[in-house]
Amino acid sequence: MTAFQTGADVFFVLMGAILVFAMHGGFAFLEVGTVQHKNQVNALVKIIVDFAVSTICYFFIGYTVAYGVTFLSNAAILTGQVSAGGAPFAGSGYDLVKFFFLATFAAAIPAIISGGIAERARFWPQVAATVIIVALVYPVFEGMVWGERLGYQAWMTDVFGVPFHDFAGSVVVHTMGGWLALGAVLILGARQGRYNASGRVVGIPPSSIPWLALGTWILCIGWFGFNVMSAQSLSGVSGLVAINSLMAMVGGIIAALITGRNDPGFVHNGALAGLVAICAGSDIVHPIGALVIGAVAGCLFVMMFQIMQNRWKIDDVLGVWPLHGLAGAWGGVAAGLFGLQALGGLGGVSLGAQITGTLTGIAIAMSAGLALYSLLKATIGIRFSPEEEAQGADLTVHKIRANPEADIIGG
């Protein structure tokens, strides 16, 4: 390949990485708008710090766990100018931008969890959890599905004839993130005053719909990079992925609008649910299939968020378990259905493999989540004291609130 062609691939993957990096800003503002005013600063700092910590852990450990590649050679080798035998790097630093792209995926895991545990989790213990999750937990499963690790896909192919298909991470990223978050949320417990003496849910109103809508828009925009650039090369790119992401997103919006009775939270989350669900099969299903997948994801979110919140009394602040955990799992399975040629898809997929792969993801995430947060709880503690929680994470952790000028009267 010419320098021009590798250069073009670098450009392609770079734009994907930038778009998914932008999504982290989206996570930040979605959380800013959904939490109470006294926790807005903490939401912002958590997300940007999680991103930084994740990148470092993934660079030094996680990426090696998933793909067996290390970056401890000099820059000439890393950019493919000089070959170092063993692990040859492509020209134009293609492998480095691919790392950037995949690092933004890895960092999505703590960003997802952050939204579930908001408003009462301590700051540094969550940083510790991020280290372990991004250096080890996530890369193990990532390596199994995308990195030819542990013979997982070979076994899948033996059993089902085809490997487990997760094009852009409905399961590898979202299901993983959502079920890890569920573990964390369960161990952490509900926010103070979330359920009253008689066990009824008490609405803790979000601080700002415009901010959470902004977060959603940024996430939706970046998501097209998340999905389409998962092809990782221009020869492999497919417009089908783009249109399917679009159709699933709008399916999620409409379904959530109707089942959620015009609720702005549901409408915006519905778009995200559709996008979570389409990742896995976006390269193989028909656009109308994508529309259905998204619509089901939207309904699923609206229904299950309410059941979780009102009936099961699980206090998942942003609803990341139904959003990423459930819509992701649905997406993993749906790829095995709507990907079939009989349903207009491109085929090459097995429902059995999809169900098995999805369940594997859930099992790893749920058990890792429960174990890790139990351990942290038992050792360093993961929750604010009641006074700290009442005062808000902003003053407690950051000594400043979101609108400092307004805190001062007569200023």
Place this chain on the structure above:
Amino acid sequence: MTAFQTGADVFFVLMGAILVFAMHGGFAFLEVGTVQHKNQVNALVKIIVDFAVSTICYFFIGYTVAYGVTFLSNAAILTGQVSAGGAPFAGSGYDLVKFFFLATFAAAIPAIISGGIAERARFWPQVAATVIIVALVYPVFEGMVWGERLGYQAWMTDVFGVPFHDFAGSVVVHTMGGWLALGAVLILGARQGRYNASGRVVGIPPSSIPWLALGTWILCIGWFGFNVMSAQSLSGVSGLVAINSLMAMVGGIIAALITGRNDPGFVHNGALAGLVAICAGSDIVHPIGALVIGAVAGCLFVMMFQIMQNRWKIDDVLGVWPLHGLAGAWGGVAAGLFGLQALGGLGGVSLGAQITGTLTGIAIAMSAGLALYSLLKATIGIRFSPEEEAQGADLTVHKIRANPEADIIGG
């Protein structure tokens, strides 16, 4: 063409589609900041839902009306892997990403209208209007100009020697949207209290300049995709389109700053007016021509918005008629002037054709707007009751306001 080359075109058009999709977020926040606080949630929901509804209507009907293409074949055919004879699809799913790109244009029509009718139009009737406009009205004119439909361009070429030139939609998108909106605004009437007993305009102050500025920035950023990616292939791309968009935008800013006397609303709208006006001729005019086109558009907006608001007493909340309707029409005509070689342009354009094409767009849009909204008014009704309007669209339609936490005292 190789897979690499089609892949690169897919990538190119995809980035355009993502950028124009992002503009819809821009529409949302421009409206959020301009309306009163009690209507912010509704602005957000309207825009995202309009986008979803538009995509679905355009996918199943509108695109077929405009270009005669349907997507009711299986995925293998759609991505060009298998040929189905009649309507061959290009490789790498190029046609699918092109649909995405053009769908974001189609969805701009209801987004434009939304800003004009804000704060008093009912929600579901407007959804119905969106269906009709995006499935039928817009695609008919789009097909005439861009889709070789109805022999319109052939007739133009017969009469004027060249077809009507609208590179990126000053007329097809913006004029169309702006004049449809004018019809809607006229039928709907002014907001309560907008004009007092003696007929003088009463300032209804915007809720937030930062939010409307954010909307403007997002629109400006995305607009470079709107214009440059209208080339639809890398072999056709032109840096001239980029620099012209830039020059028209800055021309609009400076002109609106001066004629608008530092008013932040005018300055930000001036940027948009410049961009609206340059769409049509961005591929053929000289950068200095673009600067002039943008500056004229900026002045035009400042002047006509005030005349419309204060003298004609038309209550177009965001000013979408002067912004899209007038600046768009000016852009359609200006392409026939500044595109001439005598003025440093690339030529191949006729002033007569430009005027005729622009007037056609205005005529279709204005009559369709008046007819459609009259019909809706006469049948299902399009306006909130006075109590609903006073209470605000947020509580009326969505049962929640933009800053719920702040609504609760002592929380």
Place this chain on the structure above:
Amino acid sequence: MTAFQTGADVFFVLMGAILVFAMHGGFAFLEVGTVQHKNQVNALVKIIVDFAVSTICYFFIGYTVAYGVTFLSNAAILTGQVSAGGAPFAGSGYDLVKFFFLATFAAAIPAIISGGIAERARFWPQVAATVIIVALVYPVFEGMVWGERLGYQAWMTDVFGVPFHDFAGSVVVHTMGGWLALGAVLILGARQGRYNASGRVVGIPPSSIPWLALGTWILCIGWFGFNVMSAQSLSGVSGLVAINSLMAMVGGIIAALITGRNDPGFVHNGALAGLVAICAGSDIVHPIGALVIGAVAGCLFVMMFQIMQNRWKIDDVLGVWPLHGLAGAWGGVAAGLFGLQALGGLGGVSLGAQITGTLTGIAIAMSAGLALYSLLKATIGIRFSPEEEAQGADLTVHKIRANPEADIIGG
């Protein structure tokens, strides 16, 4: 080169230009969030107008000063369709999009200064300063380093064996902007009430952490275009630039988090400090070198901002001197260190050249800043009257405040 290949380069540079253009929105919102509420509108208008004025000055004068190219030929020549002998333009309007890219760099200079002089500088005098800086001051140094002007790089090569290396502008853009701003801030003096009678700093609290965080996110996202697209062609693109930008950014975040004790302002500025510092050597240092460069920049910012504010009593509102001026200078020097092959870099760089080049930039910027603002102060005046400053720039200059609806009681 084929039209396809030039087209791809146009696309590549265009995406860079769009990303850096977006950064100007980032500058705007960073300032909106950091200033007091009564100056938010002015922050927004200043940035967008500075961008417009810069573009025009750079188009007609600055670009010619830096590179000897003028755009006063017709469009056919500018797009390379027709050759005009002397100064041949490339096909597909490549040179025009390159202008767009570099104009967004030039416009960053006034955007940087704007943050330092906020809340008390008059509007039109600052526009005048922008004209002079972007038409003359910046392009002279830009031309010396990047445009083969004045024999500067030839002299460098003579003395040090290699030219001064500033890949993406740590020195050319950021050091220049930061030290120009220092001159302006010194001449302008501190905001009223910033230091009390006993000389102690009085905290003037920022209006909104979410808005300043949004500004930071936009800046970070766009920065990948600032750095990677500085290659200006697909054959020259390098994934190393992308990963190094990433590593420097996260290094800055973590360092500022720790040395800044969880302060949200420091954490977000830390990301920017890392990015400022990596520009110069992003194409030659090792990712671990980039991490260190970013971390040092983050610490440097936290430390020096406080010393400047509390000890030296310099009232640089956003901290643009430590951010751009110091982190930029550090980046210029660091490229000469971490770029060495001994430290895993690609080599071809000299510490002596880097120090000399950086000091040249500082000297030009500091003296130009002091001279220009002294002149403006002595002639037209650069500062609001005490009453205007107390009332706020929004009412003074724009006759409207940031949340007009909220200004009206009982509305």
Place this chain on the structure above:
Amino acid sequence: MKLIIAIVKPFKLDDIREALTSLGVEGLTVSEVKGYGRQKGHTEIYRGAEYAVHFLPKIKVEIGVDDSLVDRVIETLCTVAKTGQIGDGKIFVVPIEQAVRIRTGETDAAAL
């Protein structure tokens, strides 16, 4: 002197200010308050969780007036602030023992 405290519907404020001014009232102080009374609030709902908004936005107008004006101010308020709908609000009259204009040190009637 009396301090007349009126709790009224927000959109009535401008009319009240004008009416009182033409009565000779030279100043007044207003604040945004929330009221609870016979007029009930509403329930908002977000993602399936309800919360009651018990308090409604009202404006509190405080007017220091000379005894001679009290009746006319009350009368005017009753006319101008009245919609006849529940929630129109209340007027309370409280005695003022001293009044001072800070700028001049003037006291009592001269201070108003």
Place this chain on the structure above:
Amino acid sequence: MKLIIAIVKPFKLDDIREALTSLGVEGLTVSEVKGYGRQKGHTEIYRGAEYAVHFLPKIKVEIGVDDSLVDRVIETLCTVAKTGQIGDGKIFVVPIEQAVRIRTGETDAAAL
């Protein structure tokens, strides 16, 4: 009639409203205020510059009541608004000379 002005901790408002309602109080007006007293504020810090937040958020509840209810209202407030921690707030009782319901023109006890 008296105007009972209570400065209380914000999170007590709902309990107060309910307790007073069950006592027969039919309306009240509240506002967000900031208090200074024995309970001290805190210092915030941003990028190395400190600023003192001297005032704490409190809620002011104003209740116009008939003389007969005054004692019971005070008692109830003292019970419900009390946490025992510094900063619980104060109650001031001020005489009302006239009360009017704007909607009906009713006065005094009937106006409350």
Place this chain on the structure above:
Amino acid sequence: MKLIIAIVKPFKLDDIREALTSLGVEGLTVSEVKGYGRQKGHTEIYRGAEYAVHFLPKIKVEIGVDDSLVDRVIETLCTVAKTGQIGDGKIFVVPIEQAVRIRTGETDAAAL
């Protein structure tokens, strides 16, 4: 006991708090209010439509004090809050019949 209600310019608040504290006042309650008086508002303009901002931001300070302190508090307020420019504000003194500290149940002077 008296309730001293002062309407002042916002930027004077810190000086007032300090001056009153050094006088022995142990607590006060403030709120953001809007004032109308001799000092006039301004007109804002947005995209060619004007709207009048009639009310100016002021701070209301409420201080419950023992009778013995009243004169000194007023004097201090007049000194500290005065700029000599129009709009400096007013002081109103209203009688307090009872005062209670919620935390302890202490009443009257002990409650302040």
